[in-house]
Amino acid sequence: MKKGNDLFRYPFIFYLYKEINNIMKTFYPDSISKKALHQIMLGTITPRPIAFVSTVDNEGIRNLAPFSYFNAISSNPPMLVLSVNRNTDGSKKDTLLNIEKTGECVVNMVDSSIANQMVLASTAFSKSTDEFMKSGLTPISSSTTKAYGVKESPVRFECKLERIINFGDFAGASSLIICNVSCVHIEEKAFDKNGKIDPVSLNIIGRLGRAFYVKTTKESVFSIPHLKTKTPLGFDNLPTSITNSKVLSGNDISKIAGLENLPTIGEVKHLKHLLDSFGPEVVHQIAGAELQTGDIHSAAKLLMTVEYFL
Numbered sequence: 349m350k351k352g353n354d355l356f357r358y359p360f361i362f363y364l365y366k367e368i369n370n371i372m373k374t375f376y377p378d379s380i381s382k383k384a385l386h387q388i389m390l391g392t393i394t395p396r397p398i399a400f401v402s403t404v405d406n407e408g409i410r411n412l413a414p415f416s417y418f419n420a421i422s423s424n425p426p427m428l429v430l431s432v433n434r435n436t437d438g439s440k441k442d443t444l445l446n447i448e449k450t451g452e453c454v455v456n457m458v459d460s461s462i463a464n465q466m467v468l469a470s471t472a473f474s475k476s477t478d479e480f481m482k483s484g485l486t487p488i489s490s491s492t493t494k495a496y497g498v499k500e501s502p503v504r505f506e507c508k509l510e511r512i513i514n515f516g517d518f519a520g521a522s523s524l525i526i527c528n529v530s531c532v533h534i535e536e537k538a539f540d541k542n543g544k545i546d547p548v549s550l551n552i553i554g555r556l557g558r559a560f561y562v563k564t565t566k567e568s569v570f571s572i573p574h575l576k577t578k579t580p581l582g583f584d585n586l587p588t589s590i591t592n593s594k595v596l597s598g599n600d601i602s603k604i605a606g607l608e609n610l611p612t613i614g615e616v617k618h619l620k621h622l623l624d625s626f627g628p629e630v631v632h633q634i635a636g637a638e639l640q641t642g643d644i645h646s647a648a649k650l651l652m653t654v655e656y657f658l
């Protein structure tokens with residue numbers, strides 16, 4: 349693509365160009381700056397959960413800082429990981445120093461009500477600063493660690509250090525902190541009336557690139573029911589009249605591919621009149637609408653009408 353080409357001033361034409369050419373930008377870590385690579389990692393591996401990590405040092409000074417290179421790695425035993433980068437001068441961040449010394453921390457999850465306080469706590473305050481006081485958050489005693497939890501946080505994981513893996517001691521080098529969960533506290537309102545955790549009530553935020561975050565709202569949450577079939581057909585066992593559909597998306601076709609069997613000719617022959625009246629494209633559109641309502645079997649019957657009778 350030539351820079352300054354007038355065509356690309358028009359977003360729709362640019363969109364079409366991209367669609368036709370499926371443009372991808374390719375990067376090799378050694379051929380771009382560390383900063384640019386960091387932004388690519390931050391901006392594309394998203395949304396990331398945020399561990400709002402509370403520790404204490406040997407003098408009992410409370411430290412609090414967020415880390416989005418964080419995840420659960422095991423439920424049995426329950427384990428978490430977070431990755432703490434070295435400061436620009438190669439020195440260790442307080443969180444890493446404290447966990448090295450005390451062997452424990454509390455990972456507090458962040459909901460949107462404390463998002464700004466979490467960002468405030470990410471400031472590199474001096475080691476002697478109580479970051480609970482700085483961020484206006486309330487320390488709450490833990491059951492199994494000396495490190496305090498954040499009272500305002502909806503979920504608190506008390507953790508004991510399993511091991512630290514250091515990937516260097518230069519600026520930005522990360523230390524992977526692997527922790528065992530010794531106790532978890534979850535606010536009661538996170539549970540629905542069936543005792544299941546409701547993601548919307550929790551409203552945990554995630555980190556995107558730059559200064560962007562996501563909330564877990566009713567509008568942003570969707571569900572994909574677990575497959576009921578043990579041996580789904582898969583795309584490779586579907587007829588090309590379905591897999592090459594000009595109407596159905598990959599997500600739509602996945603629902604049909606999740607079935608164990610396709611309807612037989614006998615099961616669909618009463619629908620042939622629809623194909624005769626409206627043609628294959630409209631039948632695929634009706635099937636698409638059935639898929640949206642969750643009626644996968646009706647959709648499969650309509651699609652197989654096209655396969656059997658066209």
Ligand SMILES: Cc1cc2nc3c(=O)[nH]c(=O)nc-3n(C[C@H](O)[C@H](O)[C@H](O)COP(=O)(O)O)c2cc1C
Nearest residue numbers: 413414415416417431432433441442443470471472
């Ligand atoms: C949302 C968010 C996520 C962050 N994730 C990380 C991370 O994964 N690793 C890291 O080293 N720093 C991360 N930071 C920066 C640290 O929070 C920051 O360096 C903080 O001052 C470290 O505090 P400490 O020296 O008290 O440990 C993040 C900051 C924010 C706001």
